[in-house]
Amino acid sequence: MDKSPKKLSNETTNQTTNDNISEEYVKRIRRSITTTKDRKCIFKRSEEIAFSGRSRNEKKARIISSLRGEFILKDLLLYAKMPKATYMYWQKRFDRVNPDKEIEEKILEIRKNNKDYGYRRIYGALRNLGYIINKKKVQRIIQKLGLQVTSFTRKSRKYNSYKGKNWKNS
Numbered sequence: 001m002d003k004s005p006k007k008l009s010n011e012t013t014n015q016t017t018n019d020n021i022s023e024e025y026v027k028r029i030r031r032s033i034t035t036t037k038d039r040k041c042i043f044k045r046s047e048e049i050a051f052s053g054r055s056r057n058e059k060k061a062r063i064i065s066s067l068r069g070e071f072i073l074k075d076l077l078l079y080a081k082m083p084k085a086t087y088m089y090w091q092k093r094f095d096r097v098n099p100d101k102e103i104e105e106k107i108l109e110i111r112k113n114n115k116d117y118g119y120r121r122i123y124g125a126l127r128n129l130g131y132i133i134n135k136k137k138v139q140r141i142i143q144k145l146g147l148q149v150t151s152f153t154r155k156s157r158k159y160n161s162y163k164g165k166n167w168k169n170s
């Protein structure tokens with residue numbers, strides 16, 4: 001009976017020392033990555049890779065893969081707060097061809113010629129060009145490319161009941 005409590009206490013001390021080691025390790029990694037040189041490196045890579053039309057995890061995975069030669073993968077994943085499985089998932093899909101590339105190019109072309117076209121008008125223009133496509137897909141692509149129309153937003157104004165000098169009460 002005396003041996004089992006000692007084992008438990010040894011196990012708990014081992015866990016606490018492991019926790020302390022991992023906490024210290026994490027702090028050391030954060031300090032090393034947050035130096036100005038490393039920050040510049042990470043931001044430079046993120047500017048190179050951060051392009052529109054990609055998911056957040058895919059952007060992170062691309063940044064991590066570009067920094068992989070300079071840092072340890074485990075450290076990068078820890079800093080980015082990204083699971084390794086997610087990184088591997090996106091790494092397999094880097095070379096995948098975009099099936100909507102042609103439609104995206106047509107949408108960009110239509111939008112270039114007509115700045116005030118929203119998804120409904122773009123959808124109609126694609127139909128007129130002979131593309132049979134769902135309007136929800138057009139919406140998704142426009143959101144992905146960041147082409148939302150900003151010129152037709154509603155303005156918030158204060159309420160004013162003034163109707164002019166010649167208004168009659170009847």
